Amino acid sequence: MIAITGGKILTMDEAGSIENGVILVEGEFIKSVGENEGFPSNCQVINAEGKYVLPGFIDAHNHIGLEEEIYRSEGDDVNESSDPITPYLQAADGINFHDLAFSDALRGGVTRSLSMPGSANIIGGQAVFLKHWAGSPGEMIYKNPWGLKAALGENPKRVYGEQKKTPLTRMANASLLREALYVASKEMTKAERKAREEYKQGALLKVLKKKMPLLLHAHRADDILTALRIRDEFDLNLIIQHGTEAFLVADELRKRNVAVFLGPLLVNRAKVEMKEVSFKTASALAQAGIDFAFITDHPVIPVEHLRVCAALAVREGLDEDMALQAITTSPARLLGVEDELGSVRQGKRADLVIFDGHPFDFRSRVVLAMVDGKIWGNRRE
Missing domain, CATH: 2.30.40.10 (Urease, subunit C, domain 1)
Structure with missing residues (x-):
């Protein structure tokens, strides 16, 4: 003891x-x-x-173990950009449990992460909930799978546009996501399914049955609204990832009780979707009654600086207790593990x-x- x-x-x-x-x-x-x-x-x-x-702090969205800091292609397993719809991939199969970032995380007080595929694909694959220390690397998986990663906006357009493949537009982004959900919903009604299709559609079926959330990458307000329409059409448990412009559609988020995993915030405006990035967004979401948790999107922000993001949001008007909640109780509750963490x-x-x-x-x-x-x-x- x-x-x-x-x-x-x-x-x-x-x-x-x-x-x-x-x-x-x-x-x-x-x-x-x-x-x-x-x-x-x-x-x-x-x-x-x-x-x-x-x-211990919880980082509810990052790529720890999947996108390693000191490597290039040999340590980059975050995006399988050969097909825009890959719900059957599992982040757990790409994790390097000896990634240096696990020790860095603990130095910053972050004891667990939800690590997930990147946003090159419309549906990128299944997230894994990790603990950052265990007796052996094989014991570092806490819950697997734990949510399905999807994306709208510029990233899928750019990746597949360069390949001269669909999607090239936001319309195609949304259409491909709808199609995947629609096909999976039809699969649910069949008495028998081929084993291959059952395997490929399994994660989507869990989303449709609300057994796991859809973790949907969306920075801009228009993409968030598209995500909300798709959420309404298929009655999903949705959590917006990033939510840079979430404050512009706060009423719509609150009406549906949709939460935001907010970040990365400690960054420059590296792309057009980041125009409104600000630590003031956290206070605006809190005032609007939107549930949120801070994220680093590691390695975009080093995972050990999760608490720095929360502290800077306090400087910009967020209540200190709420900032602490946004890296402890809020991610635990939103990820359904509040009874344990x-x-x-x-x-x-x-x-x-x-x-x-x-x-x-x-x-x-x-x-x-x-x-x-x-x-x-x-x-x-």
């Missing part, structure tokens, strides 16, 4: 913050959380006096990080990271 003692615990739930608290960890789970009232003598004690203890509570998984100062202070460092009760040890040291 492990006892973390003496720190200020930001529980991120109704318990609020606990000064001079004690967290007992047994195996993979939190056994108890409370004020300092003693602990068993046989515990491994971690002294967190003068420090902040929080739940996102806050420091008895019975939840022991994903914990200790900072030597407030996590939004740029001078603060992670002094300990724990994933499923295992204390991170850097394999490179």
Whole structure:
């Protein structure tokens, strides 16, 4: 058993913050959380006096392990750009679990990620929910698959336009997505299906049955509106990815209770769809009642800087508690794992990080990271 003692615990739930608290960890789970009232003598004690203890942060959209930083083609497995419709691909099959970014993530307090294919395709494949530390690389898969990645906008147009193939326009983007969903919906009504087609359509069927969300890349307001129309037509669980101009269609998002995984924000306006990129968007979404979580889109923003994005949004008007929620409780809830992750509570998984100062202070460092009760040890040291 492990006892973390003496720190200020930001529980991120109704318990609020606990000064001079004690967290007992047994195996993979939190056994108890409370004020300092003693602990068993046989515990491994971690002294967190003068420090902040929080739940591990969750990056709900990135390409960690799929798009490696120090490689070119040999480490780039993020886009299978040979066919615009590839729902049967699984990101888990392209992950390099020794990617240097996993250690970087833990240095920034990020203990889990939803890693997914890129946005070259209309339907790119299935995301995988990863933990950033485990006893062996094979144990780093937390949930698989966990959502189906799709995309609208400029990226599919550019990739397939260069190949002189459909899609060349936003109209074709939407048409291909509709066609794939329509064909899969018809497959649902057949008594028998060929094994190959069942395999290729399986992820789409899960989306149509609301067994997994559609994670749809859309920056511009017009693409978000197209996504919402398709969501209405097929009655999907939709989460907008990026949402640079989501504040322009906030009423439509709120009406449908559609959330946004917001980011990357710590970037320049690298393409026309990024014209409105701003840290003020988070505050605007919060004021409009839109549910959101911050994302890095790693390696676009290095995954360890997830907390920096949240902090800069506070500078631009977002409530500090809401900013912390947007990297802890909100992604956990939106990804359907709030019973296990996102806050420091008895019975939840022991994903914990200790900072030597407030996590939004740029001078603060992670002094300990724990994933499923295992204390991170850097394999490179």
